[in-house]
Amino acid sequence: MRTGLWLVGVRGSVAVTAITGLLAVRAGLTDPAGCVTELPQFRDAGLPELDDIVVGGHDIVDTPLLKRAEELSAAGVVPATLVNAIAAELFTVEADLRPVPVRAVQAETAAAVARDLRDFRDRHRLDHVVVVNVASTEPRTAEDTVPAELGALRAAMERTTDVLAPSSLMAYAAFEAGCAFVDFTPSTGARLPALAALARLRGMPYAGHDGKTGETLVRSVLAPMFALRNLAVRSWSGTNLLGGGDGARLAEPGANAAKTASKSRVLEEALGYRPEGATRIDYVAELGDFKTAWDLITFSGFLGTGMRMEFTWHGCDSALAAPLVLDLARLTALALHRGRSGPVPELAFFFKDPVGESAASLGEQWATLVTFAHDAEILR
Template identity: 55%
Template sequence: MTAQAVRTGVWFIGARGSVATTATAGCAAIAAGLHPATGMVTETPPFAGSGLPPLSSLVFGGHDTIDCPLPKRAEALAAGEVLPHGLPSAVRAELTAADAEIRIGGPLPGDTRTDEQLITAFVADLADFARRHELARTVVINVASTEPLPQEGDARLPASSLYAAAALRAGCPYVNFTPSTGLRGPALQDAFDSCALPHAGRDGKTGQTLLRSVLAPMFVQRALPVRAWSGTNLLGGGDGAALADPAAAAAKNAGKERVLADTLGTAPEGEVHIDDVPAMGDWKTAWDHIAFDGFLGSRMILQTIWQGCDSALAAPLVLDLARLMARAHEKGLSGPRPELGFYFKDPDGGPAALSEQYAALLAFGERLRGER
């Protein structure tokens, strides 16, 4: 069996969402040479020898609770200018194949299954997927809508934790690209700490927080105290609607604020708003306003306006993580991977400044070198 023949599964929680659809379609397009691998750090020269699985070897599947077929979902994204026109038809075969590997998730409304029954069902789906495709391994990645912050005293695990538990029980590396609980809750604390599988999280760093992770260190390094850091995000699409729920927005904002607090040493004044603006579709505008002090108390201001498409920012990072985690598993690494803080708002340790996170990522790429 040649190296090329080894196949790696990528199992999305939220497999019919914008991020998963963009990642699935984009992987096919790049593998076919239709587009360059813009935004994929693992396709840059430093990772050439890291033994990562090729994009053409990835097999996609996942869980979701809605049933819009992937090819149709991709057409909707192309209409909203998230995917290039013509791409959905160019990769229709790959989308159809991935669509056939999406299983119904849970808990559904009215679902009477216990947590344990749900986990068991998810494990069975993962095992079936791996068996039928003869996969060397499957990386499970949560890209579902943000859950509300869990309430203390909840008897049930949040859905994100059910999926995370299933991943570990099925022997799959796990990535939590959302602010949802996943492995972070008290119920899974033991699994988090002592897991024999590699896992990484939490909350993909795609736009406003990415910017914050390079700007905040600048203020620190230049000894310019930040007085207030305020921000507003306008977004539509499913993400905008999900985050219109204050509990979900609170979960999202916790990660954004952590970057500032970790870097600046203390949380500055200022709030972060996430507004659902359906007219924006999948495009997002993020405005940040930073009031800082200069020499002798002079008052200065930096403002940033970031206009991007969240799915297009997230998808290449998700593909990066799938490849890096697959290779980490192959190399026998386990437990939380602080080396991947580059990708997360709320990482499992490691530095908070992007430049240091990038250095850690490069070092991780070095560590992954060697025989496949």
């Protein structure tokens, strides 16, 4: 099953780490640590092999992939020796990268994007293409400014360049080109009635939102722990310090609001109530591609005795996110192969704010994911 992985934001840290890692694993230079789909539970699920994945993508900047990989190596995300060893393969991928098309109205831009996607599929004779958005987080948009009907949306797109946010425009083009769409960011993406309708119309699956890589991952196991033990969480406060381009972007009020909303969701769903306390994101350039999160949880037990827990998470978001991007490409290709269309809530394991209905606890999400992978196998 030859599978195309088209990355929106393909020269960003997550994408470049994913590409570098994919090439390095394929060359036998490293093992696929962090790849969930390499666990034994997925061995016979009929997923595309890592060798069968072809990568392309869009970006608004044009820094060469190799240069970006070297920057990530200088930042401690990727080993330098490895970048040197796969330099030739990076040039091959480079040939499949395209600038983000810019046209007079959004209908034309979408058509140009879809053309890039179809060309990519044809050029490599791919069975399926999965578009994954790993571009910077957009400010949360007012969804009610977008027509709810597909026809009305199309009409609006003929007139203007800003009816859809960039992430939603990419989802639109993906569906039109017969590609699945995954949103790894908290941006709007496919979460619009008109796009849901289009996905159904074209028979395309989609998933998202906002890859669960650090603080929220931990919350998705700790919050259920308190719930299952019937301990009352009195407050849960979080501080996230992060550098890099992502940090700078998330420090802007709009993107910040989109992100923190996504982060608080898991607590409320897992506990059944919203505990006191805020979740903060602050930009600290010095931290580079690493992120430090600190959470304080106060809770009370039998007879009201007050207790507390703190944790600090010091992780590299690119290194945590990149293998999940590969996982999502494989699993969404499987969904496509199987003829699934519309939201795929079975992929909630990967997201802070999953599409559709799903459990909030990581353990339950895991069980659902494993079942999904094998159902797919059965149905093929």
